[in-house]
Amino acid sequence: MNPVDQVLQGSFPSVMVPTREPVVPMSAPGERLLIASNGVFIEIDRPWIRLVRRLGSFSWRTPVPYGKAADATEVRCGAVPAELVAGFARMARAALPNEVGAWITWNASTGAFRLLPLPSLSHRPVHLQYERPELQAGEWLVVDCHSHGRGRAYFSPTDDRDDQHDVKLALVLGHCHQVPSVALRLCVKGRFEVQSAVPERWKAALATLAAEVV
Numbered sequence: 001m002n003p004v005d006q007v008l009q010g011s012f013p014s015v016m017v018p019t020r021e022p023v024v025p026m027s028a029p030g031e032r033l034l035i036a037s038n039g040v041f042i043e044i045d046r047p048w049i050r051l052v053r054r055l056g057s058f059s060w061r062t063p064v065p066y067g068k069a070a071d072a073t074e075v076r077c078g079a080v081p082a083e084l085v086a087g088f089a090r091m092a093r094a095a096l097p098n099e100v101g102a103w104i105t106w107n108a109s110t111g112a113f114r115l116l117p118l119p120s121l122s123h124r125p126v127h128l129q130y131e132r133p134e135l136q137a138g139e140w141l142v143v144d145c146h147s148h149g150r151g152r153a154y155f156s157p158t159d160d161r162d163d164q165h166d167v168k169l170a171l172v173l174g175h176c177h178q179v180p181s182v183a184l185r186l187c188v189k190g191r192f193e194v195q196s197a198v199p200e201r202w203k204a205a206l207a208t209l210a211a212e213v214v
């Protein structure tokens, strides 16, 4: 095999799903294809999350005698602290009328979350551009936060482009001059899974901001 394809196969392997035992877990963060009797799945491994999603099924059923796979979502970092979400909401209010961005990261070595403000390259209210921050060893992006100023929280076509390649939660806060509106989705390599149920603890933390409204 061509050396380039050998490297590609090493970094993004295709794996048969066995019929009599579970597929061997991934040994390092990355992605791989699982070939199963019920379709082709992508498996994504990060220290904070493991995801399996079906990419496609076969046109007819009989010819693939492998085991079955199933979609899976395994969050390993625990719950994202509500006070960090509230902390971002305060940043968003302080930045009005401009948009602002921040990352909530999780350190796999220490288990600690932190809120990391993103230096803005363009300080226009319309759209936010920023540089990706440098993370510490073992630190991973979990929630990519940005605000829509006084506008509503939703995912714009620009957000779709920005979120195309990452594995993360994307959080938008709108109506940042009052109790913020929230849009939340899980981004899985170009697939967007909108989370209609925002965590109750986040909602409660955001609601306390009402008392701080000036």
Ligand SMILES: [Zn+2]
Pocket: 146, 147, 148, 154, 155, 156, 159, 172
């Ligand atoms: Zn946006």
